[in-house]
Amino acid sequence: MAIQPIETRYKGHRFRSRLEARWAVFMDHLGVPWQYEPQGYVVDGQPYLPDFLVWPDTDCAFWLEIKGTFPGKDELTKARGLAQGTGITAYVYWAKPEPPAPDLSHLTDSEYCGFDEDGYVWTDDAGWREYPTLPPAWQRDLWPTAFRFDPGERAAKRKDKSGFWWWTDCPHCGRALIKSQGQVGWCPAYDHLDWDARMEKFGSPYPSFAHRSPRLLAAYQAATSARFEHGESGA
Numbered sequence: 665m666a667i668q669p670i671e672t673r674y675k676g677h678r679f680r681s682r683l684e685a686r687w688a689v690f691m692d693h694l695g696v697p698w699q700y701e702p703q704g705y706v707v708d709g710q711p712y713l714p715d716f717l718v719w720p721d722t723d724c725a726f727w728l729e730i731k732g733t734f735p736g737k738d739e740l741t742k743a744r745g746l747a748q749g750t751g752i753t754a755y756v757y758w759a760k761p762e763p764p765a766p767d768l769s770h771l772t773d774s775e776y777c778g779f780d781e782d783g784y785v786w787t788d789d790a791g792w793r794e795y796p797t798l799p800p801a802w803q804r805d806l807w808p809t810a811f812r813f814d815p816g817e818r819a820a821k822r823k824d825k826s827g828f829w830w831w832t833d834c835p836h837c838g839r840a841l842i843k844s845q846g847q848v849g850w851c852p853a854y855d856h857l858d859w860d861a862r863m864e865k866f867g868s869p870y871p872s873f874a875h876r877s878p879r880l881l882a883a884y885q886a887a888t889s890a891r892f893e894h895g896e897s898g899a
């Protein structure tokens with residue numbers, strides 16, 4: 665039996681799934697510009713139409729492929745080829761449009777880096793599993809949200825690895841961007857400054873969680889509560 669999601673209309677677009685439409689609502693709430701299916705490509709002989717191009721024509725443009733479930737190997741291979749072929753970072757994102765983690769702003773520096781004896785190991789489909797290696801304790805209840813693929817030769821050789829890629833509210837430029845573990849890190853708007861200049865201007869960028877700002881939480885709320893008219897398929 666073949667089963668497929670019903671199209672969802674929002675803002676004049678016909679999204680292939682309600683989940684995609686919810687992420688569009690989310691980005692609109694944050695003032696994040698996006699294009700839906702702006703361009704199809706042939707990647708290694710296979711046609712590929714990526715879902716969103718986010719922050720198009722800016723220094724932080726990225727592809728955002730939305731999946732309802734953990735992506736398969738072929739989907740990851742296409743996204744890798746997309747990033748390599750277009751020179752634009754690509755995410756394959758399967759988390760729900762909900763805050764990806766609790767408030768972690770209470771963590772101290774040493775808890776943030778924290779190592780201990782127990783040992784856990786990463787598995788891509790399920791997150792941390794017990795075994796000897798050393799993620800900090802605060803990460804162990806978290807689940808990976810996405811695969812990220814960067815352009816460039818070095819990234820091309822990197823093994824597929826999922827991670828904690830969260831929407832993050834940059835306090836420096838006001839843009840909502842996807843960043844590792846919701847860390848503000850360095851704002852791309854200040855990439856032209858060297859390390860010392862950035863340290864002087866902003867102080868150390870870690871740890872600095874920004875995945876639960878009021879406007880991000882409001883955007884998640886808007887995305888999950890959005891009501892859409894019924895899609896239809898040609899009738």
Ligand SMILES: [Zn+2]
Pocket residue numbers: 834835836837838839850851852853
């Ligand atoms: Zn910024």
